[in-house]
Amino acid sequence: MKALYFAWLRERVGKSEEEIAPPAGVATVGDLIAWLSAKDETYAHAFEKKSVIRAAIDHAHVSHDAKIAGAREIAFFPPMTGG
Amino acid sequence: MKALYFAWLRERVGKSEEEIAPPAGVATVGDLIAWLSAKDETYAHAFEKKSVIRAAIDHAHVSHDAKIAGAREIAFFPPMTGG
Amino acid sequence: MNAVAKPIIRVQREDFNAAAETEALRQGRADIGALISFVGLCRDEGGTLEALEIEHYGAMAKAEIERVAGDALARWPLLGLTIVHRYGLIEAGGRIVLVAAAATHRGEAFAAANFLMDYLKTRAPFWKRAHLVGGALGDWVEPKSADDEAAARWN
Amino acid sequence: MNAVAKPIIRVQREDFNAAAETEALRQGRADIGALISFVGLCRDEGGTLEALEIEHYGAMAKAEIERVAGDALARWPLLGLTIVHRYGLIEAGGRIVLVAAAATHRGEAFAAANFLMDYLKTRAPFWKRAHLVGGALGDWVEPKSADDEAAARWN
Numbered sequence: 465m466k467a468l469y470f471a472w473l474r475e476r477v478g479k480s481e482e483e484i485a486p487p488a489g490v491a492t493v494g495d496l497i498a499w500l501s502a503k504d505e506t507y508a509h510a511f512e513k514k515s516v517i518r519a520a521i522d523h524a525h526v527s528h529d530a531k532i533a534g535a536r537e538i539a540f541f542p543p544m545t546g547g
Numbered sequence: 548m549k550a551l552y553f554a555w556l557r558e559r560v561g562k563s564e565e566e567i568a569p570p571a572g573v574a575t576v577g578d579l580i581a582w583l584s585a586k587d588e589t590y591a592h593a594f595e596k597k598s599v600i601r602a603a604i605d606h607a608h609v610s611h612d613a614k615i616a617g618a619r620e621i622a623f624f625p626p627m628t629g630g
Numbered sequence: 631m632n633a634v635a636k637p638i639i640r641v642q643r644e645d646f647n648a649a650a651e652t653e654a655l656r657q658g659r660a661d662i663g664a665l666i667s668f669v670g671l672c673r674d675e676g677g678t679l680e681a682l683e684i685e686h687y688g689a690m691a692k693a694e695i696e697r698v699a700g701d702a703l704a705r706w707p708l709l710g711l712t713i714v715h716r717y718g719l720i721e722a723g724g725r726i727v728l729v730a731a732a733a734t735h736r737g738e739a740f741a742a743a744n745f746l747m748d749y750l751k752t753r754a755p756f757w758k759r760a761h762l763v764g765g766a767l768g769d770w771v772e773p774k775s776a777d778d779e780a781a782a783r784w785n
Numbered sequence: 786m787n788a789v790a791k792p793i794i795r796v797q798r799e800d801f802n803a804a805a806e807t808e809a810l811r812q813g814r815a816d817i818g819a820l821i822s823f824v825g826l827c828r829d830e831g832g833t834l835e836a837l838e839i840e841h842y843g844a845m846a847k848a849e850i851e852r853v854a855g856d857a858l859a860r861w862p863l864l865g866l867t868i869v870h871r872y873g874l875i876e877a878g879g880r881i882v883l884v885a886a887a888a889t890h891r892g893e894a895f896a897a898a899n900f901l902m903d904y905l906k907t908r909a910p911f912w913k914r915a916h917l918v919g920g921a922l923g924d925w926v927e928p929k930s931a932d933d934e935a936a937a938r939w940n
Binding site for chain 3: 816820822899935
Binding site: 470471472474523537541543544545547 | 841848881927
């Protein structure tokens with residue numbers, strides 16, 4: 465699946481998108497954040513304030529509890545400041 | 548003092564303004580409405596629903612309790628429907 | 631801190647340009663975050679209404695709108711405020727009233743414009759009468775209790 | 786009973802004409818009683834801010850605004866609705882977002898426009914970053930807890 469990063473999360477990760485292939489045990493958005501954070505210091509720093517990280521699966525907001533099975537595109541971003 | 552009438556109150560009174568000279572005992576807007584209503588059937592009909600009649604003294608809304616002493620212009624009208 | 635606006639208030643027979651009035655509030659400045667424009671229009675009531683005749687108390691109308699505007703400016707720190715209210719014959723689809731407000735934040739602009747419309751409805755000395763399609767003179771528009779309730783919620 | 790509007794929604798880099806977008810909602814009809822236009826502008830923050838860079842999630846932004854618009858239309862019977870949100874570099878004083886709404890009654894128009902702005906703030910995938918006067922890149926704009934509270938009051 466494709467992972468996308470926006471705003472300061474994009475800057476911290478150092479890229480705007482990448483292909484990821486989490487193992488079978490990674491079932492939810494929260495699991496995915498934990499799995500990414502465990503990859504290296506860069507991701508650990510980017511995702512350190514877990515409670516503020518928002519996520520969207522296939523262009524719709526989801527909670528950290530949401531299942532990622534079947535997702536083609538998962539986006540991570542800080543709280544929005546549009547409008 | 549000058550009395551002004553607007554909207555359906557104007558139509559019922561049959562004029563948009565007139566000079567009036569209430570006697571000394573007519574102290575408040577409410578007294579003035581009673582005094583006008585006692586003049587003849589036309590005024591009595593125009594002012595019959597006292598509770599809906601609004602008044603303004605010298606271009607500012609007042610209650611029926613307001614004193615009329617010193618007023619140059621007293622206007623009577625139904626509830627407003629602008630905006 | 632920006633100075634609170636001196637409101638522009640007009641009571642007139644002729645139509646107004648809502649866009650130009652609203653745009654004028656932000657010209658030459660960059661401190662405004664929220665610009666709101668509300669226009670009240672004459673509805674045709676399902677094709678039955680030809681026009682509204684709006685009677686007004688000319689000597690009082692502007693003064694009363696100024697008082698309402700003063701109340702709004704005392705509550706919200708607006709950076710600009712324009713109110714235009716028409717009188718006379720206004721055809722279905724035509725503009726009746728404009729409230730345009732500029733503020734630093736959107737909450738202030740929304741609240742002030744909403745407050746102003748509620749209070750203009752219940753305090754500004756205007757009275758509407760319907761002219762019906764076919765030429766008959768309709769009734770005076772009845773005040774709505776909903777308008778009194780809308781105004782009362784600001785107390 | 787008038788049909789509820791199909792909203793017009795655009796996410797674009799270029800500026801928009803707020804007056805033309807708003808006026809288009811009432812063209813050729815006389816059933817609208819209330820026409821509201823809200824424009825969010827880029828503030829210069831006391832002369833310190835040169836521009837805002839607005840990052841957005843292009844594949845999601847329009848879809849999310851459509852969902853927010855659908856929520857508004859489910860709550861209020863709007864006769865017309867246009868939402869335009871810009872991205873990219875917007876200089877101080879420039880327009881960021883437009884919400885224009887038409888309704889039979891003013892209460893519906895005010896409530897819907899207010900709701901839409903509250904929800905766009907907290908749900909539409911846009912992120913603002915300041916460019917400071919003098920050329921320095923400023924911080925990402927912090928979300929305001931007031932915005933979350935404003936959105937929560939509609940629940």
